[in-house]
Amino acid sequence: MIPPPHGGHLVQRVASAAERERRDAELRDLPQLPAFIDQLYDADKIGTGAYSPLEGFQGADAVRDVVARGRLPNGLPWTIPIVLPIPPSAAGTAGASVRPGDEVALVDRVGRAIALVRVEERFALDRSAIARSVYGTVDPAHPNVADLLAAGDTALAGPVTLLRRVEITGGRPDPTPTELRAEFEQRRWRTVAAYQCRNPPHTAHEYIQRLTLERSEIDGLLVHPVVGRLKKGDYRPDVILAAYEALVGHYYPAERVIVRPLGITMRYAGPKAALFLAIVRKNFGCGAYIVGRDQAGVGNYYDPFACHRIFDEYDLGIVPLRYGETFYCHRCGWMATDKVCPHPASDRLATSQTRIREALASGAPLPTEILRPEVVEVLRQPNVLLTE
Ligand SMILES: [Zn+2]
Numbered sequence: 001m002i003p004p005p006h007g008g009h010l011v012q013r014v015a016s017a018a019e020r021e022r023r024d025a026e027l028r029d030l031p032q033l034p035a036f037i038d039q040l041y042d043a044d045k046i047g048t049g050a051y052s053p054l055e056g057f058q059g060a061d062a063v064r065d066v067v068a069r070g071r072l073p074n075g076l077p078w079t080i081p082i083v084l085p086i087p088p089s090a091a092g093t094a095g096a097s098v099r100p101g102d103e104v105a106l107v108d109r110v111g112r113a114i115a116l117v118r119v120e121e122r123f124a125l126d127r128s129a130i131a132r133s134v135y136g137t138v139d140p141a142h143p144n145v146a147d148l149l150a151a152g153d154t155a156l157a158g159p160v161t162l163l164r165r166v167e168i169t170g171g172r173p174d175p176t177p178t179e180l181r182a183e184f185e186q187r188r189w190r191t192v193a194a195y196q197c198r199n200p201p202h203t204a205h206e207y208i209q210r211l212t213l214e215r216s217e218i219d220g221l222l223v224h225p226v227v228g229r230l231k232k233g234d235y236r237p238d239v240i241l242a243a244y245e246a247l248v249g250h251y252y253p254a255e256r257v258i259v260r261p262l263g264i265t266m267r268y269a270g271p272k273a274a275l276f277l278a279i280v281r282k283n284f285g286c287g288a289y290i291v292g293r294d295q296a297g298v299g300n301y302y303d304p305f306a307c308h309r310i311f312d313e314y315d316l317g318i319v320p321l322r323y324g325e326t327f328y329c330h331r332c333g334w335m336a337t338d339k340v341c342p343h344p345a346s347d348r349l350a351t352s353q354t355r356i357r358e359a360l361a362s363g364a365p366l367p368t369e370i371l372r373p374e375v376v377e378v379l380r381q382p383n384v385l386l387t388e
Contacts, residue, residue, distance in 0.1 A: 001190050002181060002285045003318050007053030007076055010177055010283065014047045014162045023163060027105055027113050033095030035106040035114075036151065038265040039084050040166050041228045043106055043115035045264055045280070046082070047162025048176040052283045057084035059121040059157035067126075067133040070272065070314070077279065077314040079272035080134060084117065085125055085151035098122070098156065113163055120158040127153060135269050137301055143231045144267055168227050168263040169237040175260050180222070181285040187255070189220035193288040193321060194281035196274075196295060197225045198266060199235055200243030200379060202370045204326035204351035205292075206251070207335035212290055212321055213256060221257045222286055223248065226277075228264040232386055233357070237261065239384045246374035270294070270302030271310035278316055288319045292326075327351060328370065360385060 005011075015023060035043075045051045053076065058066070063081045065071055070079045084106075090096040098104045098119050105113040131138045131145045140146050165173035175183070184192055193212045197205065212218055223244050227237035235243075244259045264280070267273045273296035278289040291311065294304035304325075311320040324337045328349040332341050341348075351370045356379070359366050366376050378384075 001287060002184055002192070003282050003287045005049065005052040005177070005283045006279050006316075007074075009052065010049040010181075011046065011052040011055055012049055012178075013055060013160055019161075020163050023116065023161075024113065030103055030105045030116070031094035031098050032105045032107045032111075032113070033093070033098070033156075034087065034090050034111075035084070035108075036087055037108070037229050038147065040106060040108055040114050041264050042082050042084075043117075043160050043162060044166040044173075046160045047115060048165075048178070050177050050262075050264075050280050050283050051082060052177075054082055056120075056159035057117060057155070057157050058082050060123040062157075063125075063130070067129050070275070077275065077316060079310075080267050080269060080276040081130055083125060084156045086154050086156065088150075088152045100158075104156065108166070114166060115163055116161045117156060118158045118161075119156050122154065122156055125151070125153050125155045127151070134267075134272050135301070139301075141299075142268070142301060143298060144269065166263060168261055174227075174263045177284045180260065183258070184220065184285050187220060191217050191287045192220045192222050192285060193218050193290055194278075194284070194286035195221060195223045195290045196277050196281070197223065197244075198227075198240065199353050200240055200356075200375055201247045201372075202351050202353065202356065202375075203328065203335055203372075204370070206247065206372075207326050208290060208292060208323045209252075209257075211323065212288075213252070215321075218288060219256075221252075222281075222284070223257065223259040224262050224281065224284070225259070226264055226266050227261045228266065231266070232388055234266075234386050235384055236386060239378060239381070243375045243378045246378050247372055250374050251372065266296070268296055268298035268301075270297045271306040274307035275310050275314060275316070278311070278318065278320065282316060282318045286318065288321050289316075290321045290323065292323050357385070 046054050065073050066081045072078045086096050095104050102119045104117050106115045107113050127148045225240045248257050295307040308322045329336045329341045331343040331347045
């Protein structure tokens with residue numbers, strides 16, 4: 001069935017058209033904070049309910065609970081702090097000096113107000129505690145730890161009012177939980193499995209998606225690539241979407257699979273990110289969540305199966321669908337995992353994203369044995385990887 005949102009209620013903090021018009025007219029009287037793009041995405045997700053039950057950016061007590069026990073103060077599972085640091089680059093602006101009781105407008109790079117925050121708290125962010133507990137490392141080579149270190153040590157907390165959606169690359173907003181829940185209802189999908197991704201699909205992804213679609217309790221599959229701010233070397237958002245649309249359009253029944261973007265910044269926190277990403281998908285109405293090997297990992301910071309085990313520690317009210325490492329076996333003549341294939345490593349072809357990236361970076365031919373030709377077509381366009 002379509003699960004209730006995390007905490008039981010879908011948060012809605014989007015200004016009506018009339019309110020937006022009124023608030024936009026008052027903006028010149030409000031302090032403005034040029035926020036990081038990550039926090040603009042977060043404001044968008046708070047406002048539209050994707051982060052339910054969060055109504056705003058978290059304060060010191062909530063952050064302490066998330067860091068110490070992976071829960072909100074009320075006990076609900078929550079593993080990634082959602083905070084609003086004041087960017088060091090904003091020092092000296094009116095927005096950077098706001099105090100509790102003030103209202104501040106979060107503005108994007110072109111000065112457009114995205115959201116309002118009624119400031120309830122101004123507090124010191126314990127960045128090393130967050131890095132250690134959430135990311136499991138204080139290594140500045142970790143992309144999100146680097147972000148934390150660059151973020152400044154003072155944060156604001158308080159409820160958000162979203163004035164306008166944040167567009168993702170390609171110039172369109174991603175669907176809200178309300179919109180996707182309505183789409184599931186309209187399609188008569190009761191149990192939807194969410195597939196988290198941030199890369200174009202190869203045969204290992206496809207195998208896991210097919211295994212999921214074969215399950216009798218699954219009505220539909222939501223392919224939900226994260227396409228907010230990514231890191232250098234990631235695929236361009238429009239490439240990820242086009243590659244998936246090529247796979248889904250040619251190889252899956254149209255009535256069982258949809259591809260929709262999710263505009264958030266990727267947190268490469270391994271198990272804690274996997275749990276967080278599952279909570280977000282629950283808010284979008286998904287009753288099942290696919291967890292592959294080393295989900296949301298980066299480098300070698302995480303045990304590749306810690307992202308499976310964390311779902312034993314928390315009851316989210318949705319079903320984790322856990323899959324092991326997938327490969328092509330020459331002896332079996334099929335895609336397989338250790339659960340169904342007895343053959344040695346010499347018979348197996350690893351379907352690694354690294355091989356595809358290396359081919360793209362060096363201009364070598366793409367490994368067509370692990371990519372559908374329609375996906376290869378998409379990847380053959382120039383500059384598919386982000387260079388900054
Ligand atoms: Zn085999």
